[in-house]
Amino acid sequence: MNVLREEIQMLRQKDVNFLSNEINSRLESLYTMAFLLSEDINIQQLRHIHLLKNDFDRNTEKLRLLEKMRMLNVSGRWDTQYSVFAPENGNFVSTNSNAVYDMEELKRIITPSWELKKIKYGGILQDRFVRHVVQPRSSIKSIEKAGLIVETSFPTAFLVKELDAFKIGGKGDTFLYNPKYDPITNRTVDMKFVHKLLSLIKDINLSTYQSQEISVGSENFMLSVARIPSLGWFLIDYVPMEQTIAPIEQSRNLFYGSVTLLLILSLLAGFLLYRNVQKPIGVLIRNVDRLKNGDYSTRISFNPKNEFTFLFDKFNQMALEIEQLIETVYIEKIRNREAKLKQLQSQINPHFLYNCFALILSLTRLGKKQSVIDMTFHLSKYYRYTTRIDSMSATIAEEIALIENYLTIQEYHISHLSYTIEMPEEMLNLHVPRLLLQPIVENAIIHGIEQFVGDGMVSVHSIQDDTSYIIIIENNGIPMTNEQLAALQLGDSRIEISGHALDNIQQRLKLQFGEQAGIVFKHREGGGTVVTMSWPKNNKGSH
Structure with a gap:
């Protein structure tokens, strides 16, 4: 509040200074007009008007001078009285039609600066501010010897009007003060209070006084003072601080109350928004995440x-x-997988079975009893496994046993065939889709080794890294063409491996292990084909 008080004091002092400057400027303007009249060549003719031949000419000249003087009042706000005296010949001209030439009265009121005098105006004694311009100036003390005297005066009522206009819309009062005279106030001022205030400031040097608070009785007032240099009076303004601060404090309290209410409403709105919007959205997001997972x-x-x-x-x-x-x-x-497995099992190459029976018949005729026993044993194990439908998956150990039985049987058919199988023990118990390896091994025999001239070899082994299990099936037989490899790699459903579509094997592998699982075909260095089958370690389907 101290800052606010200082700001109010500063603004009020500016207003008082503005009014003081305005009054001073108007007084300076009046004096300038009077001085210009004293220097005017036409006005100077009043000194020689007695030389005119007759009264008519003299009156005509006076009327012309009077018209010129009245023109000065038209441009001003105040109805100022101008009088021009020529003591040498006793002539004068005045805008006051009731004025008379009285040298003794002129001597009483003569003053080179603005002073408050009691002057008869229209037969009534008035308090008027008056100022004279004497030509030449040296005759100010003996005006009867002066060539020309210009008198300017105005009533205190004009200053009262200025003070009334200044008070409009304000809460205090403003008055003019000079220790030699009674104060000049607006029409609504409390004179008792003004005299009480003057008694408190009579010993204060008002010329250096700055706007500040003053206590009058139990009430504080903001007192502002500005001197009017041309007049020599002080413009004093007083405003009750409580009446000035009260609306501001009321606005402040209203502002704080509004802010507090808005804060409470904001908190309430925030709580309702949280309970009715944010919390339900959070519940919805959490459940959507669970659904997503x-x-x-x-x-x-x-x-x-x-x-x-x-x-x-x-x-x-x-x-x-x-x-x-x-x-x-x-x-x-699941049903589709079961149907596909049953379909796969039903697609076992019947030519293989026919060839096995023909070979058994030949071995029997040759009297190779043990070979017949061994071949029959492997063939029974082979078909027992391929025709079993109780499970959709098998361990790698079971798949390896199947291809061992198959390759052993094929050794009886193809004398130049040999094979190697190397599988680490930690992979033997891994579960994979049934009949995953046998079709690829069978493809290597039929298309790679069977028509190959030379010793044929089929190798099945595995490697593993930090992320994947890998099984590699390779042969050194007749290599595939680039077009065949490209078609196989693209998963063309028209490409068959031993009567089984490649996409069937790919789909079953991806179905169990995910999209990262797959089969890669490429040429083997030195001839033949390499098939690489891989699937990720972290997939739950591999355990």
């Missing part, structure tokens, strides 16, 4: 009792439908 059984039980209730009901309905759809699709996939 595969928890299709998630449901929203929270009931905010607003529009979100409808949204949550629709979410629960959607989650239920998704769960049912997933279960349906999953069951369909």
Whole structure:
């Protein structure tokens, strides 16, 4: 509040200074007009008007001078009286039609600066401020010898009007003060209070006084003082501080109250927004994340009792439908896998079985009893495994046993065939789709080794790194063409491996291990083909 008080004092002092400067400027303007009259050549003619031949000419000249003097009042706000005296011949001209030439009265009121005098005006004694311009100036003390005297005067009523206009809209009062005279005030001022205030400041040097607070009785007032240099009076303004500060304090309190109310309403709105919007959105986001992570059984039980209730009901309905759809699709996939496996098992090459029976017959005729026993044993194990449908997956150990039986049988057919199988023990118990390796090995025999001239070799081995399991099946037989490799690599469903479509094997591998699993075909250095089968370690389907 101290800063506010200082700001009010500064603004009020500016207003008082402005009024003081305005009055001073008007007084200076009046004096300038009087001085210009004293220097005017036409006005100077009053000194020689007695030389005119007759009274008519003299009166005509006086009227012309009077008209010129009245023109000065037209341009000003104050109805100022101008009088021009020529003591040498006793002539004078005045804008006051009731004025008379009285040298003794002129001597009484003569003054080179503005002073308050009691002057008869229209037969009535008035308090008027008066100032004279004497030509030449040296005759100011003996005016009867002066060539020309210009008198300018105005009543105190004009200053009262200025003070009344200044008070409009204000809360204090303003008055003019000179220790030699009674104060000049506006029409509504409390004179008792003014005299009481003057008694408090009578010993203060008002010329150096700055706007500040003063106590009058039990009440504080803001007192502002400005001197009017041309007049020699002080313009004093006083404003009750409580009346000035009260509306500001009321506005301040209203502002603080409004801010507090807005803060409370904001907190309430924030709480309602959190409870009715943010919290339900958070619940919805968490359940959507659970749904995204595969928890299709998630449901929203929270009931905010607003529009979100409808949204949550629709979410629960959607989650239920998704769960049912997933279960349906999953069951369909299992059935599809089972159907594909049964189809694969039914597609076992019958020519292989016929060739085996023909070979057994030949071995029997040759009396190779042990060979017949061994071949029959491997053939029975081979078909027992391929025709079993109780499980969709098998361990790598079971798959290796299957291809060992198959390759042993093929050794009876192809005398120049040999094979090697190397598989680390930690991979033997891994689960893979059934009949995953045998079709690829069979393809290597039929297309790579069977028509190959020379010793044929089939190798099955594995490697592994930090992220994947890898099984490599390679042969040194007849290599595939670049077009065949490209078609196989693109997964062309028209390309068959031992009667089984490649995309069947690829799909079963990806179905169990994900999209990162797959088969790669490429040429083997030195001839033949290399098939690389891989799947990620972190997939739950590999355990």
